[in-house]
Amino acid sequence: GEDVEQSLFLSVREGDSSVINCTYTDSSSTYLYWYKQEPGAGLQLLTYIFSNMDMKQDQRLTVLLNKKDKHLSLRIADTQTGDSAIYFCAESIDQGGKLIFGQGTELSVKP
């Protein structure tokens, strides 16, 4: 079945770059998403990438997609303490609206 895997924790220093990785299994995914969850809150959409793209950049965020390896990454440049949160990747598995989410990566940014 469909599966999305992420490592659970990442710790970086303020000002460094953070790279959060994700692997997925369904090669027919149309869109892949990154969501951010701050403590005690719901999930907010950060960015998404269409499956026929390799890269998408949005200010400090860079998404890289390797379809051959089914690998998605989110790079945050100049990481700030406000970036501390849980980051979820997700894939669309059909056009009916369901998303499959990874376990979430908790990013901790140390001053």
Place this chain on the structure above:
Amino acid sequence: DVKVTQSSRYLVKRTGEKVFLECVQDMDHENMFWYRQDPGLGLRLIYFSYDVKMKEKGDIPEGYSVSREKKERFSLILESASTNQTSMYLCASSLPGGGVRTDTQYFGPGTRLTVL
């Protein structure tokens, strides 16, 4: 601005009680979803709905039911709450995807339910 609201941020109930969690969206979205979130397990889909009065089981429907009488409202019901249903519950809504339209889901703030 996109808005999904949930009836309570925090809820404490006793084992065996019937519990209602309400979710309302103001974006005229067809799709609505209920997830539970537990540490290390990510989000797991409980039920979803593509339209009024329609419902489909997700990955973990046991012990839950849902109701969608109006397009904007999707209710999650715990018929007889148990301690293993202590969790964070998240509601989301989306438009149907397809073509160039994404399946972006918009989330409510969550309800942290504790069952004693």
